[in-house]
Amino acid sequence: xxxxxxxxxxxxxxxxxxxxxxxxxxxxxxxxxxxxxxxxxxxxxxxxxxxxxxxxxxxxxxxxxxxxxxxxxxxxxxxxxxxxxxxxxxxxxxxxxxxxxxxxxxxxxxxxxxxxxxxxxxxxxxxxxxxxxxxxxxxxxxxxxxxxxxxxxxxxxxxxxxxxxxxxxxxxxxxxxxxxxxxxx
Numbered sequence: 756x757x758x759x760x761x762x763x764x765x766x767x768x769x770x771x772x773x774x775x776x777x778x779x780x781x782x783x784x785x786x787x788x789x790x791x792x793x794x795x796x797x798x799x800x801x802x803x804x805x806x807x808x809x810x811x812x813x814x815x816x817x818x819x820x821x822x823x824x825x826x827x828x829x830x831x832x833x834x835x836x837x838x839x840x841x842x843x844x845x846x847x848x849x850x851x852x853x854x855x856x857x858x859x860x861x862x863x864x865x866x867x868x869x870x871x872x873x874x875x876x877x878x879x880x881x882x883x884x885x886x887x888x889x890x891x892x893x894x895x896x897x898x899x900x901x902x903x904x905x906x907x908x909x910x911x912x913x914x915x916x917x918x919x920x921x922x923x924x925x926x927x928x929x930x931x932x933x934x935x936x937x938x939x940x
Contacts, residue, residue, distance in 0.1 A: 757878075758803065759802065760882060761879060762881075763881075766902070768794075769787060777818065779812060787926065790904075793927040798840045800937070805844070808845070809887075810847065827844050861894070878898075883901065884907055885906045889901060900923055904924065
């Protein structure tokens with residue numbers, strides 16, 4: 756059985772830029788130290804990690820695809836320098852008004868990440884920082900983990916229509932929990 760984790764980007768891997776804000780320059784992308792440790796830990800434990808992220812700032816004209824690719828490349832190098840590996844990065848660059856099938860909470864990006872493999876999504880995890888992420892995880896059938904290092908805070912949970920299966924402080928806390936669960940199974 757494959758060990759697969761899907762990760763949101765902003766607020767999970769890097770500092771959350773703020774509501775309505777986007778990371779549009781590398782200088783504004785701040786990799787969370789705990790995220791680097793978490794990805795290294797999960798990599799060493801045999802997990803495949805894929806990033807699933809909405810980046811509507813591209814179609815909104817705030818960022819070019821080339822600029823997004825530059826940020827992504829540097830993010831991957833930062834993760835690798837800490838001993839981690841992200842296998843794939845899948846972005847939706849559309850605005851909500853575009854009504855695409857890839858913008859979370861839709862599931863097309865998860866299927867792209869599967870790359871034609873027969874993935875058992877029910878044994879995979881989706882770690883995100885928003886209700887939208889929890890909805891996407893539920894829609895694809897993943898186990899959902901909400902981290903409080905980004906958009907959502909504990910007091911927001913009472914308003915969530917789709918509740919996470921577990922809430923953790925950050926990606927490192929989530930990674931340690933996942934490894935505990937796997938050890939027991």
